Amino acid sequence: xxxxxxxxxxxxxxxxxxxxxxxxxxxxxxxxxxxxxxxxxxxxxxxxxxxxxxxxxxxxxxxxxxxxxxxxxx
Numbered sequence: 328x329x330x331x332x333x334x335x336x337x338x339x340x341x342x343x344x345x346x347x348x349x350x351x352x353x354x355x356x357x358x359x360x361x362x363x364x365x366x367x368x369x370x371x372x373x374x375x376x377x378x379x380x381x382x383x384x385x386x387x388x389x390x391x392x393x394x395x396x397x398x399x400x401x
Contacts, residue, residue, distance in 0.1 A: 328372040328381060330391060336360065338401040339394075347374035348386045362397055365390035
């Protein structure tokens with residue numbers, strides 16, 4: 328899965344539309360805007376339709392950068 332579009336963000340919590348790189352199914356979900364979430368959690372998200380992760384598909388996932396620098400409390 329990867330982020331297709333961020334719908335809203337409040338501090339570091341956000342709502343986004345995620346898209347599967349394999350079957351291109353989209354789903355709405357929440358997230359947390361820090362490096363760990365972008366680099367570890369998103370690539371390990373399983374698609375509800377095909378059940379695959381970015382790692383299983385072998386796609387080169389490129390994480391987004393965070394809106395705020397690491398260590399800043401918002």
